[in-house]
Amino acid sequence: MRRPLRRRHLNAAVQSLAAAQALVRAVRGRPGGLCVLTGAGMSAESGIPTFRDALTGLWARFDPAELASEDGFRADPQRVWDWYAERREAARAAEPNAGHHALARFARRWPGTLALVTQNVDDLHQRAGNTDAVRLHGDLLADRWLQACPRRRDCSPDAAVPGRPPRCGECGNPLRPGVVWFGEELPPQALEAARQAAEACALMLVVGTSGAVWPAAGLVGLARRRGAQVLIVNPAASEIDDEAHLVLRGTAARMLPPLLLDDTVLGS
Ligand code: APR
Numbered sequence: 137m138r139r140p141l142r143r144r145h146l147n148a149a150v151q152s153l154a155a156a157q158a159l160v161r162a163v164r165g166r167p168g169g170l171c172v173l174t175g176a177g178m179s180a181e182s183g184i185p186t187f188r189d190a191l192t193g194l195w196a197r198f199d200p201a202e203l204a205s206e207d208g209f210r211a212d213p214q215r216v217w218d219w220y221a222e223r224r225e226a227a228r229a230a231e232p233n234a235g236h237h238a239l240a241r242f243a244r245r246w247p248g249t250l251a252l253v254t255q256n257v258d259d260l261h262q263r264a265g266n267t268d269a270v271r272l273h274g275d276l277l278a279d280r281w282l283q284a285c286p287r288r289r290d291c292s293p294d295a296a297v298p299g300r301p302p303r304c305g306e307c308g309n310p311l312r313p314g315v316v317w318f319g320e321e322l323p324p325q326a327l328e329a330a331r332q333a334a335e336a337c338a339l340m341l342v343v344g345t346s347g348a349v350w351p352a353a354g355l356v357g358l359a360r361r362r363g364a365q366v367l368i369v370n371p372a373a374s375e376i377d378d379e380a381h382l383v384l385r386g387t388a389a390r391m392l393p394p395l396l397l398d399d400t401v402l403g404s
Contacts, residue, residue, distance in 0.1 A: 156382055156395055159365050163339045167248045171337035172239060173330075173355055174254045174261070174388075177344020177370060181389040182230040182260055188346050205318045209282070213310055217301040220276065220313040227257075227276055232264035235343070235388030240265030242396040251333035255345060255352050257315045270329045272322050272352050278314035285309060322351065334359040341395075343369045344388050347376030369395070 163169030176186035187195045194200075198219070202208040209216045232240075243250045243266055252269040254261055257276035261269040279293045279302075286307050293311055296302035301310040316322055330352075334340060340359035347353040356379045360366050368380040369391045377383055384391050 152382060152384055153391070153394060156367055156384055157398055159339050159367055159382065160341075160395060161398070163337075164246045164249055166338060168251055168333065168336040169249050169338045170242075170341060171251045171253065171333045171339070171355075171359060171364070172341045172343060173334075173345065173352065174252070174256060174343045175345025175352075176256060178235060178254070178388045179230065179233075179256055179258055179260050180344065181233040181235070181387060182258075184226055184230050184258055184260075186344075186346075188348060200318055204315075206282075206312075206320070209312055209317075214300045217312075220315075221300075224276055227259065230258065230260060232260045233389040235392040236260050236264035236266075238392040238396045245397075251337065253330040253333060253352075253355065255349065257313075270326050270333070272316070272326050272330060274313075274315035274323070276313060276315055279311040280314045282310045282312045327351065330355055331358065334364075335362050337364050340364045340366045341369070342366065342374075342376065342380075343392065345370070345374060345376075347374045 160170070176184070180186055180189075186193050187200075189196070199208075202211070203216055203219050239250070239252060239261065243252070250266075252261060252266050254269050254271060255273050257271070257273055259275070259277055279296075281291070281293065281304070285291055285304070286309070291304055291306075291309075293302075295304070296311050297305045301312065303310045334355040335358060337359055340356055342356055345353070347356070353376055356366055356376050360379050365382075366380045368374065368377060368383045369386060369388060370383070371385055371387050384395070
């Protein structure tokens with residue numbers, strides 16, 4: 137007689153959580169032992185939409201080429217500026233979720249073990265306490281000038297004349313969101329720090345990313361090639377599942393507390 141389906145699924149989930157907890161336990165206290173790579177799914181339970189989830193994802197509703205590229209900005213600066221202004225409001229109104237807090241608590245409990253690398257441009261990791269998170273794709277709440285000042289002045293973005301977008305009162309240089317747009321290079325220092333963290337870790341924990349965007353997605357394979365165990369937390373299949381030794385099909389806010397802090401078990 138076969139056990140009811142639900143019971144079997146729950147046991148499998150409990151077993152894989154237990155196996156995942158063992159991987160985390162093995163690196164606790166080890167300098168740089170745990171590298172965590174997060175994506176938009178990390179902030180989904182804080183009310184910030186992801187990019188590629190069907191229907192709800194930003195790119196299901198907006199064209200990334202028009203809104204997340206320099207060409208798109210130059211073509212319609214006001215539209216792009218307004219779109220990011222909306223996203224900023226949403227990010228400011230959002231609160232870190234239980235997943236963010238679990239990462240911050242882990243970092244406090246085992247100082248030096250965690251290297252946190254994020255693709256997210258919101259500040260929820262930082263607000264939860266992970267102020268040293270490596271930001272691969274920039275910061276939604278930090279503006280910068282679209283181009284270098286033609287008069288070689290080091291004007292502060294705060295000096296910009298208000299507008300949509302704000303501009304330099306002297307040369308008209310517009311401000312743009314401090315995020316990495318498609319076709320742009322990642323900040324070299326952040327990318328180098330992320331690569332070093334991926335190469336040094338014994339466990340690469342990947343949370344809430346589709347793995348659709350490089351070079352961020354490549355960090356997972358880099359860690360695996362260097363001998364790290366790869367653990368993925370995602371309620372759905374991602375493009376990097378093949379790199380994983382273990383996949384937990386669940387959400388960031390539900391899975392990270394039991395996984396990282398071991399002080400609760402699934403379903404209790
Ligand atoms: N918990 C964990 N994962 C989740 C959750 C959740 N609550 N909700 C959704 N996910 C997963 C989805 O299944 C999906 O695999 O999060 C992933 C989100 O994928 P994307 O929307 O593609 O976001 P991300 O991987 O971060 O995108 C990478 O692309 O658009 C650019 O610069 C942008 O940084 C972004 C990059």
